[in-house]
Amino acid sequence: MSTLSVKHYVEIPVGSLDNNKADIDRLNHAITEATSAPHIEWPLDLILEAASVLRETSGKVTVAGSIVRDTLMVSSIEPGDTSQRNFGMAVDIGTTVVAVELIDLTTGATLATFGEVNGQAEYGEDLLTRLHFAGQGGSETLTGVLRDTINDLVNKACTSAGISPSEVMAVTVAGNTSMAHFFLGLNPAVMRFEPYIPSINHIPRLRAKDVSLITAPNATVYVFPSVGGYFGGDLISGAIASGISENEGTSLLLDIGTNVEAILGNKEWMVAIAGSAGPALEAGVAECARRAEPGAIERVTIDPATFEPTYSAIAGETAYGFCGSGLIDLVAQLYLSGLLDSTGRFVLEKETARWREINARMSYVLTEGANGQTPTYITEKDIHNLLTTKAAMIAATTILINSVGVALKDIEHVYTAGSFGIHIDVDSATTIGLYPKLPKERFVTLGNGSLAGARAVLLNAERISEAEHIADTITYLELNVHPEFMDIFRSASYI
Amino acid sequence: MSTLSVKHYVEIPVGSLDNNKADIDRLNHAITEATSAPHIEWPLDLILEAASVLRETSGKVTVAGSIVRDTLMVSSIEPGDTSQRNFGMAVDIGTTVVAVELIDLTTGATLATFGEVNGQAEYGEDLLTRLHFAGQGGSETLTGVLRDTINDLVNKACTSAGISPSEVMAVTVAGNTSMAHFFLGLNPAVMRFEPYIPSINHIPRLRAKDVSLITAPNATVYVFPSVGGYFGGDLISGAIASGISENEGTSLLLDIGTNVEAILGNKEWMVAIAGSAGPALEAGVAECARRAEPGAIERVTIDPATFEPTYSAIAGETAYGFCGSGLIDLVAQLYLSGLLDSTGRFVLEKETARWREINARMSYVLTEGANGQTPTYITEKDIHNLLTTKAAMIAATTILINSVGVALKDIEHVYTAGSFGIHIDVDSATTIGLYPKLPKERFVTLGNGSLAGARAVLLNAERISEAEHIADTITYLELNVHPEFMDIFRSASYI
Numbered sequence: 001m002s003t004l005s006v007k008h009y010v011e012i013p014v015g016s017l018d019n020n021k022a023d024i025d026r027l028n029h030a031i032t033e034a035t036s037a038p039h040i041e042w043p044l045d046l047i048l049e050a051a052s053v054l055r056e057t058s059g060k061v062t063v064a065g066s067i068v069r070d071t072l073m074v075s076s077i078e079p080g081d082t083s084q085r086n087f088g089m090a091v092d093i094g095t096t097v098v099a100v101e102l103i104d105l106t107t108g109a110t111l112a113t114f115g116e117v118n119g120q121a122e123y124g125e126d127l128l129t130r131l132h133f134a135g136q137g138g139s140e141t142l143t144g145v146l147r148d149t150i151n152d153l154v155n156k157a158c159t160s161a162g163i164s165p166s167e168v169m170a171v172t173v174a175g176n177t178s179m180a181h182f183f184l185g186l187n188p189a190v191m192r193f194e195p196y197i198p199s200i201n202h203i204p205r206l207r208a209k210d211v212s213l214i215t216a217p218n219a220t221v222y223v224f225p226s227v228g229g230y231f232g233g234d235l236i237s238g239a240i241a242s243g244i245s246e247n248e249g250t251s252l253l254l255d256i257g258t259n260v261e262a263i264l265g266n267k268e269w270m271v272a273i274a275g276s277a278g279p280a281l282e283a284g285v286a287e288c289a290r291r292a293e294p295g296a297i298e299r300v301t302i303d304p305a306t307f308e309p310t311y312s313a314i315a316g317e318t319a320y321g322f323c324g325s326g327l328i329d330l331v332a333q334l335y336l337s338g339l340l341d342s343t344g345r346f347v348l349e350k351e352t353a354r355w356r357e358i359n360a361r362m363s364y365v366l367t368e369g370a371n372g373q374t375p376t377y378i379t380e381k382d383i384h385n386l387l388t389t390k391a392a393m394i395a396a397t398t399i400l401i402n403s404v405g406v407a408l409k410d411i412e413h414v415y416t417a418g419s420f421g422i423h424i425d426v427d428s429a430t431t432i433g434l435y436p437k438l439p440k441e442r443f444v445t446l447g448n449g450s451l452a453g454a455r456a457v458l459l460n461a462e463r464i465s466e467a468e469h470i471a472d473t474i475t476y477l478e479l480n481v482h483p484e485f486m487d488i489f490r491s492a493s494y495i
Numbered sequence: 496m497s498t499l500s501v502k503h504y505v506e507i508p509v510g511s512l513d514n515n516k517a518d519i520d521r522l523n524h525a526i527t528e529a530t531s532a533p534h535i536e537w538p539l540d541l542i543l544e545a546a547s548v549l550r551e552t553s554g555k556v557t558v559a560g561s562i563v564r565d566t567l568m569v570s571s572i573e574p575g576d577t578s579q580r581n582f583g584m585a586v587d588i589g590t591t592v593v594a595v596e597l598i599d600l601t602t603g604a605t606l607a608t609f610g611e612v613n614g615q616a617e618y619g620e621d622l623l624t625r626l627h628f629a630g631q632g633g634s635e636t637l638t639g640v641l642r643d644t645i646n647d648l649v650n651k652a653c654t655s656a657g658i659s660p661s662e663v664m665a666v667t668v669a670g671n672t673s674m675a676h677f678f679l680g681l682n683p684a685v686m687r688f689e690p691y692i693p694s695i696n697h698i699p700r701l702r703a704k705d706v707s708l709i710t711a712p713n714a715t716v717y718v719f720p721s722v723g724g725y726f727g728g729d730l731i732s733g734a735i736a737s738g739i740s741e742n743e744g745t746s747l748l749l750d751i752g753t754n755v756e757a758i759l760g761n762k763e764w765m766v767a768i769a770g771s772a773g774p775a776l777e778a779g780v781a782e783c784a785r786r787a788e789p790g791a792i793e794r795v796t797i798d799p800a801t802f803e804p805t806y807s808a809i810a811g812e813t814a815y816g817f818c819g820s821g822l823i824d825l826v827a828q829l830y831l832s833g834l835l836d837s838t839g840r841f842v843l844e845k846e847t848a849r850w851r852e853i854n855a856r857m858s859y860v861l862t863e864g865a866n867g868q869t870p871t872y873i874t875e876k877d878i879h880n881l882l883t884t885k886a887a888m889i890a891a892t893t894i895l896i897n898s899v900g901v902a903l904k905d906i907e908h909v910y911t912a913g914s915f916g917i918h919i920d921v922d923s924a925t926t927i928g929l930y931p932k933l934p935k936e937r938f939v940t941l942g943n944g945s946l947a948g949a950r951a952v953l954l955n956a957e958r959i960s961e962a963e964h965i966a967d968t969i970t971y972l973e974l975n976v977h978p979e980f981m982d983i984f985r986s987a988s989y990i
Contacts, residue, residue: 015690015692016690017689017690017691017973017976020690020691020692020723020724020971020973021692021696022692022693022694022695022696022697022721023692023693023694023695024694024695024696025695025696025697028697039564040699041699042699043705044679044680044701044705044706047679047681047694047695047699048679048680048681050694051681051682051694051695054694055685069534184539184542184543185539185543186542186543186546187546190550194512195510195511195512195515196512196515197510197515197516197517197518198517198518199517199518199519199542199545199546199549200517200518200519200520200542200546201516201517201519201520202517202520202523204535204536204537204542206539210538210539211539226517228515229515476515478512478515481512
């Protein structure tokens, strides 16, 4: 097990008439003795640097590199012993938010985690708008702002940890197929249309300078492979984080974010389904959603006569916002009180002071907000998000299970990734059918599975083979064109 | 046996919902089926190009690349079938003259050969002057003008053959160790001093854009390895051209140019010696030397009483200049007539109208020149060149033969390369001791052996392993510091 960037300090004996091999040849000899890779690949700019550094230090240098098959791809040469300063950056390119995690590859510790809105949002909140803009000549712009966002995060993470970005020797990037294309500088606009075919799935190892990153210019950059237009490297990375491909027993991975993505499998086989659940989930679960933490509303009832709510919040703070179970209670109570029909539309004929237009959208106000806080409310869009996601997840899970003939009860673990997984607790999600009905102890929340997989590869480069193998061998079903999908989706779209 | 650049025309089926692999992944699959290399390496700029070209041509493309171990390094992707347009450029970087040869890799034909003065000459006629300039901050300048010279020649060769430089997919470069360093952008100035250690001997495969060549930007560039400061890739290339490392019997390779370089060996072992014979040979054999062709003076006698010469020239043209045998005759006659002492100095006390200052150097004028031609003359510098070269060659050959205990008579072939080899015929060279005394039929003139080896590698990439193996395993003796050298050299420096 070796980290994605390896560093070796070597001392090259000073050349003499009897040992008159060239400086860099002697260095190469010393490095191949120290690593398992029989071959070394130097970019020319580092050869020029090596020539000077070797002479200036009388041969006392540290060489950083990354092993690709049988070759050490050199990423840096530094004077003296810097072998303990070896840093990697995991990057998760979400359509909405980009997140980075700075790892000390010597200790395995996370030194900093930062996230910010994907700079592309300025050119379209949802992916389809950006793909349309890319198709109109905006592709380079979108590549530029995405790389700017990543570099800004790299800079923030490094500054907070007190290291220089040039000390980052390895970068792992997980993102959906379109984001991977934008990151590389490829125009993904054609993927909007059938047969939704990407330009590239398996991406060769890059160097940071190729994609304008502010890390060490020759830092190795690994981008997780995609499988199809709707099945990106973020899901492969999530699979790596879950360990699903290492388990004897069969597990299910559910990633609920912009798209619905699910993997069912074990170390022998894997089958996946992915597709768009509509653009509704872009902005998150619901405007007033929050984690299940002190102050979050977790139980709601609505009086069917007065339409006035009562609620209880997790103790400790002033009640504001709702966690997943609060959201589900609220939707169920709106329906039971007659304020919501079974398709998810407000019944505005029922008069109540709780109806209010907020941000130009009709809302049901749950709390007025205390101490200057904004109200807690729910919109039809929030409800539609929940119903659509539920329907898509039910359809995806049903199709996957039917396709391989596994019984639901035989699924040993359900790994959940994506923003829904964080905001909704397992009990609530199981109740409304978002998660399959299985004992609570089988559920494992990965949080940002995509970022976790990117970190896992930084710490153990051998998992790259696993990621590539998953992408090569997984059976991938396109959700949106699957014959069963619309039937199941429609019947599951109601409350 | 495959050429250094290989091209494959493929037709990639149009993607569909059932065959929804990414475009470039499908292309990679088709290419690995067509080549022996299981892996493919794409530079990012060509991935971007491939994405467009594949769509524009509905998957009908030609991919050019070069196989390095188990990997096809892609150098170009072109629309349609261009597999028959596959060109390579052999480059010999001499200190004095740079030569190129444009090869059609499909037919093996030479399409053009051009040579011109190395642009570095402006900054110093001889190598030591240039190394001094490089040590004073002139290294980048010398790299720039050298690359300019090469690009000028590439342009001339391509223009004359009616192809675009961007169609050149492979470049092989042979030059002495300093020239290889300059070509890469490395400063070779430190090699002036003991222990004469280069920065690099084995040079990784480059791409044309790394070294600013005007060929296809990603054309593969192979630079022959050096063995030491005075033993460069030009000699390794010459060894490849001679086939010395493939022979059962033992052969000798003599390269007489700026430096004295000699290899003795066979397929089992090789031993080499190289070193500076002084800066005298920079400008060529002699100012008025020419090939043994019509008009060249080949026999000279000088009247010991009047000091007037008589001569005969090869029939066909007005006599002008001398070939090798004429040069040797002339030197011998000057000595016998008393106009030259045994150390190679003119005896100017002897009065003759033949003494004349030409280009600020005292000369003996052999012919006045007819039809407006310049005179044919010889200077002390020319004579010193010949004597020094002779002495160095005798020393080198003697040391080599003594070091391995081979009898002179057992040397099956003597390959001669470099300008002396072209200008001096075997009989004359053997007479004055420049070449070892062996039957004439054992001598093989390679001409520009360095360029010939560069061409050989373009046509058969497998010979790269042979070149690298020679450089790795050859026993190399540094001529200038060898204990026997000065004794043999001094005793051989007289007429």
